[in-house]
Amino acid sequence: MVRQIVETLRASQGIVAKADIAEVTSRLGLSQSDTIRVGDDCAAIPDGDGYLLFAVEGLINEFVAADPWFAGWCGIMVNVSDIAAMGGRAIAVVDAIWAAGDAAADPMLRGMRAAAETFAVPLVGGHTNLRNDRAQLSVAILGRAKRLLTSFDARPGDRLIAAIDLRGRYREPFSNWDSATDAPERRLRGDVEILPLIAEAGLAAAGKDISQGGIIGTAMMLAECSSVGLAIDLAAIPRPESVPLERWLRTFPSFGFILSVVPASAAGVIARFADRGIEAVDIGGVTADRAVRIGLGDDAETIWDFTRQPLMGCLHA
Template sequence: MADGIDIEGLAARLSTASGLAAKADIGPVAEALGLAGRAVAVGDDCAAIPDGDGHLLFAIEGFINGFVAADPWFAGWCGVMVNISDIAAMGGRPLAVVDAVWAEGEAGAAPILAGLRAAAEAFGVPIVGGHTNIRTDRGQLSVAILGRAKALLTSFDAAPGDLLVAAIDHRGRYREPFDNFEAATDAPHERLRGDIALLPGIAEAGLARAAKDISQGGLVGTAVMLAECSGVGIDIDVAAIPVPRGIALDRWLSTFPSFGYILAVAPDHLDAVLARFAARDITAAAIGAITAGSRVTLHAGDRRALVRDWRATPLMAMVKAEDAA
């Protein structure tokens, strides 16, 4: 119930969450590479390279050492899964992945490789090569992916007047002790492949132009990233967010789901977008509005609290050049 939500306390906790704070590392790296300040047309889920009548999509993920050590099989699985999610978030379909694995001997590498292979088979995306070093003292993992999009969904095209839609697969559970909510490892393979095809289908039908994969920043942190990239504000109605039974709201808003996206959708396309997710039993709802300005806020009833003003406190420093002033 909206009346029972401490909206100011919730906004304060989310604004200082470690998953969101880590995104601030992107800015200095982008500046060092000469990327900061450019008019970036497409962005951080994947690089998009014009290719004939579409775009090649290229992305990479690296994994925290503690995660690889604590759950190496699932780390391998995630190496494939999260890259595929990034391709889908850009309206694309995955083509192939490559991996870089460091481990202490064959025994140390075995669970990581098994997780990689299991996910590649489940999603039907081949592993076509990579790099291996099994003479190190700890497990580490990085995985890259190539995909292709006929029509792009970007982080840079949300516009005032759009509605913010959250689409998350609730048919899962937490992979403790991390805030990873996974609904994929025991799902039928055909279901996984069909679910991932939802985003490119929405892009190709012209039902949305902007989307982002919900990352370790959680739903609200990912909304901050979308707002900054698109040069807009976002106002989120906390009471409109579907939360699985038995999960606290603040944990859910910080969760990294195995299937989770936010999309900016024009009001006249909302019903069609929600119907596509509903047809595959994915929980989706309009949870807020894209606004002019630079403030990302939460509201419950008539109470509103600021999470971040990206113009006053930039996060990734990857805003469009025309919105940077």
């Protein structure tokens, strides 16, 4: 069974698309020796006693066409999550929107406005083109962190904690798990605040927001950036009882994070999420061999070996 899961995930668009990052960074001349490291959820720019965080998301065209209101919502939400994944708090967002007229733009605009109000993040400008032949959307965000969570600081011996809000439903036909649009504003804001509080308390130094790559793809990205390996117990991953494992592993959750934590801090990190009704579980460990292995009981397979093949090409310098 694990062999089948490995083959399915390797071929999934969420993981295959990560290889595009290596091509783009090479063409742009970006390097891990630069001050701003490539491969994190945000660019972390040193600023006084902390960091400015800068990120951007482009929404998949098919998603925008099929569910424009939720695409607008997600444009804000995923950026807020990226800021939180770095241990930061959002300051403001800007958007770039293209549409074939006012009517086509309206649901995207309403979705963005609703999410911006929900997460208390101001929309402060952007770019507009309402004379395009299709709808497209991109949203950028600025935030600030006092102390970072990064993709580059997982260490062998750490425990891998997955925290996912299971109180939701799929937004069909895509594998987007929506645990946010019906939730109280106060709860959502408090949930996002868990991450900077964990960072500031020194309970973790490394983590990532679970992205289109799903929980395994996101864990692979973390491992590559930190030049480590992982051993993941698929049975331990928190998931809704009604959702098949293979689909859940390809799911993009509204609230989902992976944290690499020293063993002594694992219980404290899990408790922070549990106090807010969010499932947080130790799903495996960080290893020194630079290979990611996933397993169910005695059935285990290597899904990626970074000594043989890079994924994003974003290694720790």
